[in-house]
Amino acid sequence: MNESDDESEPADSTTATAPTTAETACFEAGIKFGTLYHQFAGTPVAPESAPSLARAMEASIENQPHCVDVTVDVRTDVLESELAGSAADYTELTGRFLEVEIVVNYEGREVVTQMAMEDGYPLMKVVSVSGRDADD
Amino acid sequence: MNESDDESEPADSTTATAPTTAETACFEAGIKFGTLYHQFAGTPVAPESAPSLARAMEASIENQPHCVDVTVDVRTDVLESELAGSAADYTELTGRFLEVEIVVNYEGREVVTQMAMEDGYPLMKVVSVSGRDADD
Amino acid sequence: MNESDDESEPADSTTATAPTTAETACFEAGIKFGTLYHQFAGTPVAPESAPSLARAMEASIENQPHCVDVTVDVRTDVLESELAGSAADYTELTGRFLEVEIVVNYEGREVVTQMAMEDGYPLMKVVSVSGRDADD
Amino acid sequence: MNESDDESEPADSTTATAPTTAETACFEAGIKFGTLYHQFAGTPVAPESAPSLARAMEASIENQPHCVDVTVDVRTDVLESELAGSAADYTELTGRFLEVEIVVNYEGREVVTQMAMEDGYPLMKVVSVSGRDADD
Numbered sequence: 001m002n003e004s005d006d007e008s009e010p011a012d013s014t015t016a017t018a019p020t021t022a023e024t025a026c027f028e029a030g031i032k033f034g035t036l037y038h039q040f041a042g043t044p045v046a047p048e049s050a051p052s053l054a055r056a057m058e059a060s061i062e063n064q065p066h067c068v069d070v071t072v073d074v075r076t077d078v079l080e081s082e083l084a085g086s087a088a089d090y091t092e093l094t095g096r097f098l099e100v101e102i103v104v105n106y107e108g109r110e111v112v113t114q115m116a117m118e119d120g121y122p123l124m125k126v127v128s129v130s131g132r133d134a135d136d
Numbered sequence: 137m138n139e140s141d142d143e144s145e146p147a148d149s150t151t152a153t154a155p156t157t158a159e160t161a162c163f164e165a166g167i168k169f170g171t172l173y174h175q176f177a178g179t180p181v182a183p184e185s186a187p188s189l190a191r192a193m194e195a196s197i198e199n200q201p202h203c204v205d206v207t208v209d210v211r212t213d214v215l216e217s218e219l220a221g222s223a224a225d226y227t228e229l230t231g232r233f234l235e236v237e238i239v240v241n242y243e244g245r246e247v248v249t250q251m252a253m254e255d256g257y258p259l260m261k262v263v264s265v266s267g268r269d270a271d272d
Numbered sequence: 273m274n275e276s277d278d279e280s281e282p283a284d285s286t287t288a289t290a291p292t293t294a295e296t297a298c299f300e301a302g303i304k305f306g307t308l309y310h311q312f313a314g315t316p317v318a319p320e321s322a323p324s325l326a327r328a329m330e331a332s333i334e335n336q337p338h339c340v341d342v343t344v345d346v347r348t349d350v351l352e353s354e355l356a357g358s359a360a361d362y363t364e365l366t367g368r369f370l371e372v373e374i375v376v377n378y379e380g381r382e383v384v385t386q387m388a389m390e391d392g393y394p395l396m397k398v399v400s401v402s403g404r405d406a407d408d
Numbered sequence: 409m410n411e412s413d414d415e416s417e418p419a420d421s422t423t424a425t426a427p428t429t430a431e432t433a434c435f436e437a438g439i440k441f442g443t444l445y446h447q448f449a450g451t452p453v454a455p456e457s458a459p460s461l462a463r464a465m466e467a468s469i470e471n472q473p474h475c476v477d478v479t480v481d482v483r484t485d486v487l488e489s490e491l492a493g494s495a496a497d498y499t500e501l502t503g504r505f506l507e508v509e510i511v512v513n514y515e516g517r518e519v520v521t522q523m524a525m526e527d528g529y530p531l532m533k534v535v536s537v538s539g540r541d542a543d544d
Contacts, residue, residue, distance in 0.1 A: 030438020056192030166302020178449035328464030
């Protein structure tokens, strides 16, 4: 038994290879989510100004490459109930006020992603991938 | 001549005192400008998405205390000519694409401030202060 | 006494004039505070990474014109107690984790400003102005 | 010919399915890159303050889930040459001053990603994926 035999099995599972096209599509979708969240988190927001902010978030992220569609819902009810218990009439945008869906299409692979509250945290996740071929 | 004599004159002019109301109004105006610029600089922007971004910038900053009016003009001509010489169809928002006016009213002192390009840099400045009384 | 008499005095006091040098110094200080807050709010932060973030905030804002000194303290105790009651081991930087002092010197006027929690909100304020002359 | 026949072939390639573990790992890596870029783009930066900013970027992004390692190099030569041709002694952080490597490990899949200038633009890409198993 020689060294190359010893290593052959781990090598199968751990050898670093180039990403598949579908994996790259998911990477692209992640970029859009990180951008959306960290560009706009901290923006002063109130129920009245939330719709214009949501539209600007959608339109700006849709500029990014391979981005097919962005839907931002500001959860006005959560925003209003938080402000009701406060002396201020606006707050800073953060994940618990947001529901977001982003669809990316990269070389035919369509990735649907969402952010919503789960266990008290805004969770970003891939909902589905379609359009894979045999090489993905 | 002793040390306290030496220092007496500078002491007259450098004694730290509380700000006047008009000085506080100018401080408040500066906060709005720093917020607007650094919240939104870096946002992906194209001529088509610029108007929604400008409206969101206005509405979000107007939420801040003492802020009376915010007017954001994205200089679409500059944006278009920069994109014309590039392979991309969007870019990142930065000062050379913006003209901004912010009006703050703090306890009756109205401060008008602007940002526009000057010598190749986006310069923020106080245009005028009104409503001062004898204590300002 | 007629209406025009009634209004003559307010007219005197509301005429818009150029800012004094001390007012401009306060505007400059406000810009630094808005920049610091909205550039860095939302940054992922944990007790271990807080010091490097605080140093970067200080060094980056000190680059801005007329900025003499920036001191950022991340209130690690508040950060730790918030994380203790959570499933996460990091959170987003926001005002309740920060104490900041910024000193600006604009044409000889030194403005000392601070941000600290007051009534549950991070309040930015001018502590003192020194170096004014007769025209301020 | 019935409807199901008509649709059978496109259905094969476009059926949306859950992401593989490796695809989710790539999504996570993309989130880190979007976060890093859009949290810190726009920060005032000079050659002297660049190292502290780079360290803060690394430490803050490493807080995020599944993030194994972040390496940020500010290309000081590019920064210096840009400032040499300018009247300012600082500028805003943007992609052409940065080289970044981010390594994510999600459920055993290690994703190595990089950002560097390519054709005049900062390009984020997946360099390699390792640790896949038969289900990826």
